[in-house]
Amino acid sequence: xxxxxxxxxxxxxxxxxxxxxxxxxxxxxxxxxxxxxxxxxxxxxxxxxxxxxxxxxxxxxxxxxxxxxxxxxxxxxxxxxxxxxxxxxxxxxxxxxxxxxxxxxxxxxxxxxxxxxxxxxxxxxxxxxxxxxxxxxxxxxxxxxxxxxxxxxxxxxxxxxxxxxxxxxxxxxxxxxxxxxxxxxxxxxxxxxxxxxxxxxxxxxxxxxxxxxxxxxxxxxxxxxxxxxxxxxxxxxxxxxxxxxxxxxxxxxxxxxxxxxxxxxxxxxxxxxxxxxxxxxxxxxxxxxxxxxxxxxxxxxxxxxxxxxxxxxxxxxxxxxxxxxxxxxxxxxxxxxxxxxxxxxxxxxxxxx
Amino acid sequence: xxxxxxxxxxxxxxxxxxxxxxxxxxxxxxxxxxxxxxxxxxxxxxxxxxxxxxxxxxxxxxxxxxxxxxxxxxxx
Numbered sequence: 001x002x003x004x005x006x007x008x009x010x011x012x013x014x015x016x017x018x019x020x021x022x023x024x025x026x027x028x029x030x031x032x033x034x035x036x037x038x039x040x041x042x043x044x045x046x047x048x049x050x051x052x053x054x055x056x057x058x059x060x061x062x063x064x065x066x067x068x069x070x071x072x073x074x075x076x077x078x079x080x081x082x083x084x085x086x087x088x089x090x091x092x093x094x095x096x097x098x099x100x101x102x103x104x105x106x107x108x109x110x111x112x113x114x115x116x117x118x119x120x121x122x123x124x125x126x127x128x129x130x131x132x133x134x135x136x137x138x139x140x141x142x143x144x145x146x147x148x149x150x151x152x153x154x155x156x157x158x159x160x161x162x163x164x165x166x167x168x169x170x171x172x173x174x175x176x177x178x179x180x181x182x183x184x185x186x187x188x189x190x191x192x193x194x195x196x197x198x199x200x201x202x203x204x205x206x207x208x209x210x211x212x213x214x215x216x217x218x219x220x221x222x223x224x225x226x227x228x229x230x231x232x233x234x235x236x237x238x239x240x241x242x243x244x245x246x247x248x249x250x251x252x253x254x255x256x257x258x259x260x261x262x263x264x265x266x267x268x269x270x271x272x273x274x275x276x277x278x279x280x281x282x283x284x285x286x287x288x289x290x291x292x293x294x295x296x297x298x299x300x301x302x303x304x305x306x307x308x309x310x311x312x313x314x315x316x317x318x319x320x321x322x323x324x325x326x327x328x329x330x331x332x333x334x335x336x337x338x339x340x341x342x343x344x345x346x347x348x349x350x351x352x353x
Numbered sequence: 354x355x356x357x358x359x360x361x362x363x364x365x366x367x368x369x370x371x372x373x374x375x376x377x378x379x380x381x382x383x384x385x386x387x388x389x390x391x392x393x394x395x396x397x398x399x400x401x402x403x404x405x406x407x408x409x410x411x412x413x414x415x416x417x418x419x420x421x422x423x424x425x426x427x428x429x
Binding site for chain 1: 407
């Protein structure tokens with residue numbers, strides 16, 4: 001199949017690589033909705049929760065970063081897969097909450113995991129769409145022979161950048177770090193659709209902290225917002241999602257050549273419950289094949305899709321091969337979907353740090 | 354139109370009979386906030402398969418204003 005572009009995105013088929021294991025790592029500290037009631041009041045919390053559907057989330061302490069969660073998950077994964085550290089040729093860290101502005105956290109992770117100096121390691125700055133992008137790149141590296149085995153460390157600690165007094169974001173996010181192992185597998189085909197619309201950049205943004213200060217741009221929405229914290233224009237994000245995602249779903253399924261009914265699972269980035277329900281209905285997907293765990297873990301940014309695999313799909317993925325479709329979308333704006341076969345996996349689990 | 358009115362009654366948490374074209378979005382019992390607006394965008398998408406702009410919705414005063422937006426959106 002040749003690559004092609006449509007209004008939805010770039011269609012790419014990657015062959016010869018598969019996921020062999022996934023581990024998610026959650027922080028110990030569990031945060032319930034009751035903990036927000038003192039500040040926001042019971043009624044306001046209940047209003048927000050009705051929309052976002054988050055009952056519980058896990059937050060890191062001040063000493064723990066996304067890299068730490070990924071390091072813990074990565075060690076477990078290497079042990080369970082029985083992969084010698086010398087066999088990992090590449091490590092990609094996907095996050096918007098890296099340890100430092102520099103150096104790249106992937107370099108620290110290479111050392112944390114004891115990988116060799118012949119390991120390719122670098123960071124990717126993507127959020128909600130990050131997991132499908134990481135799979136596309138990791139699998140492409142295997143397809144070309146650049147790497148035989150690849151680790152995708154995908155995680156975020158958005159709790160560290162929310163404004164605790166902003167009710168539209170304070171309750172929504174949870175922290176998680178995940179690592180996915182990829183290696184060569186004959187006969188495997190993964191069908192990707194990847195797209196971008198940077199016109200939405202200022203609708204989901206941390207205005208300050210990089211090397212340009214958007215808080216001084218004159219955007220009136222940012223008046224009285226904390227410039228170092230995450231700003232989200234919920235209405236704009238919702239409009240974007242409604243426009244972009246149903247088309248992404250149908251083109252991804254169509255490009256795979258596998259009918260919708262023959263897919264075993266549709267894994268959406270866990271953005272918010274109301275949005276997920278609406279997208280499922282709009283795309284006419286069966287509810288029993290569209291797992292949701294945002295109630296227990298919150299929106300964990302780029303980690304939400306692998307976290308679905310190690311929680312809701314854990315038992316199935318241990319036992320059998322599943323045709324899965326995955327959809328990431330959000331900050332950027334950036335979006336990506338893929339359809340491929342996963343499992344049975346030698347390792348699929350959730351650990352705590 | 355009834356499915357739309359039922360949805361609006363749910364969003365505002367009022368009796369269905371309270372929802373008419375004249376219903377004031379900013380009346381005492383209603384909260385025309387960002388949550389209500391996002392819910393309305395989804396409802397209108399469900400009922401009429403058209404997408405309304407959040408900012409335009411924010412400027413509406415009554416249900417009739419929303420209905421006008423829907424009619425305009427249908428015409429493209």
